Amino acid sequence: MSETLSGFPEWLPEQELVQQRVIALVKANFELHGFTPLHTRALEPVSELLDQGETDKEIYGVHRLAAAADEKTKESKLGLHYDLTVPFARYVGEHRHELRFPFRRYQVQPAWRGERPQLGRYREFIQADADVITDGPLDVRFDVEMVRLLRETLDKLPVPRVRLMVNNRKVLEGFYRGLGIEEIAPTLRTLDKLAKIGPGAVKEQLVAQGRTPEQADKCLALAGIEMRSGADAEKVRALGVTHPLLDEGLAELSRVLDEVAAVGSPGSVVGALHIARGLDYYTGTVVEGVFEEHPNLGAVCSGGRYDNLAGDGKRPLPGIGVSIGITRLLAYCFHLGLLKQERKTPVHVVVAVHSEEDRARSEAAARRLRARGIPTLVSDSSAAYGKQIKAASALGVPYMFFPSAGEKPDEMRDLRSGAQAQVDLETWIGEGTELVIR
Amino acid sequence: MSETLSGFPEWLPEQELVQQRVIALVKANFELHGFTPLHTRALEPVSELLDQGETDKEIYGVHRLAAAADEKTKESKLGLHYDLTVPFARYVGEHRHELRFPFRRYQVQPAWRGERPQLGRYREFIQADADVITDGPLDVRFDVEMVRLLRETLDKLPVPRVRLMVNNRKVLEGFYRGLGIEEIAPTLRTLDKLAKIGPGAVKEQLVAQGRTPEQADKCLALAGIEMRSGADAEKVRALGVTHPLLDEGLAELSRVLDEVAAVGSPGSVVGALHIARGLDYYTGTVVEGVFEEHPNLGAVCSGGRYDNLAGDGKRPLPGIGVSIGITRLLAYCFHLGLLKQERKTPVHVVVAVHSEEDRARSEAAARRLRARGIPTLVSDSSAAYGKQIKAASALGVPYMFFPSAGEKPDEMRDLRSGAQAQVDLETWIGEGTELVIR
Numbered sequence: 001m002s003e004t005l006s007g008f009p010e011w012l013p014e015q016e017l018v019q020q021r022v023i024a025l026v027k028a029n030f031e032l033h034g035f036t037p038l039h040t041r042a043l044e045p046v047s048e049l050l051d052q053g054e055t056d057k058e059i060y061g062v063h064r065l066a067a068a069a070d071e072k073t074k075e076s077k078l079g080l081h082y083d084l085t086v087p088f089a090r091y092v093g094e095h096r097h098e099l100r101f102p103f104r105r106y107q108v109q110p111a112w113r114g115e116r117p118q119l120g121r122y123r124e125f126i127q128a129d130a131d132v133i134t135d136g137p138l139d140v141r142f143d144v145e146m147v148r149l150l151r152e153t154l155d156k157l158p159v160p161r162v163r164l165m166v167n168n169r170k171v172l173e174g175f176y177r178g179l180g181i182e183e184i185a186p187t188l189r190t191l192d193k194l195a196k197i198g199p200g201a202v203k204e205q206l207v208a209q210g211r212t213p214e215q216a217d218k219c220l221a222l223a224g225i226e227m228r229s230g231a232d233a234e235k236v237r238a239l240g241v242t243h244p245l246l247d248e249g250l251a252e253l254s255r256v257l258d259e260v261a262a263v264g265s266p267g268s269v270v271g272a273l274h275i276a277r278g279l280d281y282y283t284g285t286v287v288e289g290v291f292e293e294h295p296n297l298g299a300v301c302s303g304g305r306y307d308n309l310a311g312d313g314k315r316p317l318p319g320i321g322v323s324i325g326i327t328r329l330l331a332y333c334f335h336l337g338l339l340k341q342e343r344k345t346p347v348h349v350v351v352a353v354h355s356e357e358d359r360a361r362s363e364a365a366a367r368r369l370r371a372r373g374i375p376t377l378v379s380d381s382s383a384a385y386g387k388q389i390k391a392a393s394a395l396g397v398p399y400m401f402f403p404s405a406g407e408k409p410d411e412m413r414d415l416r417s418g419a420q421a422q423v424d425l426e427t428w429i430g431e432g433t434e435l436v437i438r
Numbered sequence: 439m440s441e442t443l444s445g446f447p448e449w450l451p452e453q454e455l456v457q458q459r460v461i462a463l464v465k466a467n468f469e470l471h472g473f474t475p476l477h478t479r480a481l482e483p484v485s486e487l488l489d490q491g492e493t494d495k496e497i498y499g500v501h502r503l504a505a506a507a508d509e510k511t512k513e514s515k516l517g518l519h520y521d522l523t524v525p526f527a528r529y530v531g532e533h534r535h536e537l538r539f540p541f542r543r544y545q546v547q548p549a550w551r552g553e554r555p556q557l558g559r560y561r562e563f564i565q566a567d568a569d570v571i572t573d574g575p576l577d578v579r580f581d582v583e584m585v586r587l588l589r590e591t592l593d594k595l596p597v598p599r600v601r602l603m604v605n606n607r608k609v610l611e612g613f614y615r616g617l618g619i620e621e622i623a624p625t626l627r628t629l630d631k632l633a634k635i636g637p638g639a640v641k642e643q644l645v646a647q648g649r650t651p652e653q654a655d656k657c658l659a660l661a662g663i664e665m666r667s668g669a670d671a672e673k674v675r676a677l678g679v680t681h682p683l684l685d686e687g688l689a690e691l692s693r694v695l696d697e698v699a700a701v702g703s704p705g706s707v708v709g710a711l712h713i714a715r716g717l718d719y720y721t722g723t724v725v726e727g728v729f730e731e732h733p734n735l736g737a738v739c740s741g742g743r744y745d746n747l748a749g750d751g752k753r754p755l756p757g758i759g760v761s762i763g764i765t766r767l768l769a770y771c772f773h774l775g776l777l778k779q780e781r782k783t784p785v786h787v788v789v790a791v792h793s794e795e796d797r798a799r800s801e802a803a804a805r806r807l808r809a810r811g812i813p814t815l816v817s818d819s820s821a822a823y824g825k826q827i828k829a830a831s832a833l834g835v836p837y838m839f840f841p842s843a844g845e846k847p848d849e850m851r852d853l854r855s856g857a858q859a860q861v862d863l864e865t866w867i868g869e870g871t872e873l874v875i876r
Binding site for chain 1 (some may be wrong): 447448450475477496529538550560592783785801808815832
């Protein structure tokens, strides 16, 4: 990884091959579950980005450098999207008459946020999102579907095991209202800092905001609860707070936990009542995942339900989505020394070149291999074979082919073992040529 | 396609499936030829973007909306890249000690240019680039390799036949110098407008720039030449202009034409001496492709050799690359009514839901199909089967599965033919489930 521009990471070829593999696995699993690919523009009107509650300091404005002054004013209203949910919701709103609902799409694209860069937090980062949006009530079974999808997708990736934590904004809001707290958003934001600043500081801030010490303690008690299944909703009720919205939220949360557990590994998804998620637009289920062994690194995936993002006021288009932070996931793994692999190229075979006069013969052999779908490169050098072998090995290429010369037949060398044998190019099959990620 | 923001096209799901297919075919062919994937950040210092000769009016500047005034000055030096060659060359320069040369990479990403939008010219567009850069002299065989790669990649796409036109900047510069013209860049730029404004206007402009009418006529005569093979270099020599650089350029151009023809279909690549390409950084081979049947639509691919883009002055890192304009290619095809396909989802099978009580059984069937790698969706509705069939057909899904109920066995219905038969989910294989692009 390098960051010659702070916050804008770029991978080396051997790392990018891992990123491509991870993205391919994510896309394949999203398609397996019936999500269709989509690509939206990088730019959105700043007003729409701000509407969704993102603080403006994180948004990158965009304008043509040589735009006339009056044009500039107009154009300065464009900004780079900071996630893929807002553009998707805007797209669905625009195309509501051309799409069929429920509409499931996935999207793998960069997003931009002008935050202070640090490990895992970047100003440009690739996200892989899957969302379903519909044009009517969105049953809780969609929440179940999306959390399952996220769980299964993560389980298919060559990354450390992810602890998936689910909560429901209605539980939090209902609980707060049941306590007599009406200032929901600031209370949520303060509780969201729990992992970072600790319970003492959270309580202090809540009290400073006008909550009573008793209210603050109850909020902290709720945040401390972990639900292994729907039955653990009792732990919340034991706190003695009641509110219709709390009941609704607990019912939804319990159903998600129980139904995901029914087809997943036990304990693979837990109810974690401190999870709030930063984005303002969430209204129900929220989800977040961290590496089980490295919980303090931060979330590598997230998601949630939003009721009012795509609609036009008259007819709502509620949705729920999940998002895998590809760049962050990879940055953590590379940082931890995981996801190593040796290949610096997708090439399976390098064809040796005996001499520049013989290059055409090597190119012909490469064409035969490529015709069989085998990624092949002709050696750039016609130096001694030993040097050509060394160069191909340095790129992690598994095989080198030596075209017949005079009496000598066509031979293939396994560059890993050094074994070399006569082969027929039309039938030869390589072994272990796929990327191996450790 | 829709453009709610002028110049920023977005595709409908059925079109995006085509785009994904086209990109997958391009990537597969680039990898088949030994090019490794890379992804670079979207932002570059504006100074580097301008260095490469792009006029500043086309560059989008980027800044954090809430940056402090002093920060803003610093940050306003960032802009969105307008192609993938400049970021790649910058990347190679930065990583020259970590890469092995010749270094071949491909990249599929958006780029941004603040041009006046029209059919095929967008402010945000996806490009698929392949380049090779090395740390020493770059033999003309790399020019041959890259033009071949472009030809073969285009031939694998489900798009109209592309006419690939090659030229060499040395031919143009050598010819102009042989005529006594020293103002190469303005002469190139004027000749580049030939297709747009016609020979009369070009001559007028050349004369206005200080060229003699005789010089202008010769330039136009050169631009009118088409070379079917290296032997046609005689047509250029017949114009009676001589210069060492012209000889060098003609030798390179002849070699590219002859060696590409040797492995391609005849006439698949022509020497077209009016091709100059807009970007200032090209120094040798330049290439451009248009739909044979629709030449006036504009270039759908391009490329060229650049000698001074990646190096640090002390040690040059010359390169040559080709670029396929994915967005433009698709926009033209959709505009012409080509590249049609019916599917609005990658789903092969929708599992019918008998009633909401039976949904879990349908979900279990979907899991079995997915375990076999078959993209499957469970019907969102438990309405009458006829309605479920209609909804799946509207998405272009080829099959619907009906889980066994009571006495009835598992059945699969081909939604295209209406044929329905008993099946075993563990062994069933669908037919014609892949995307068919007409």
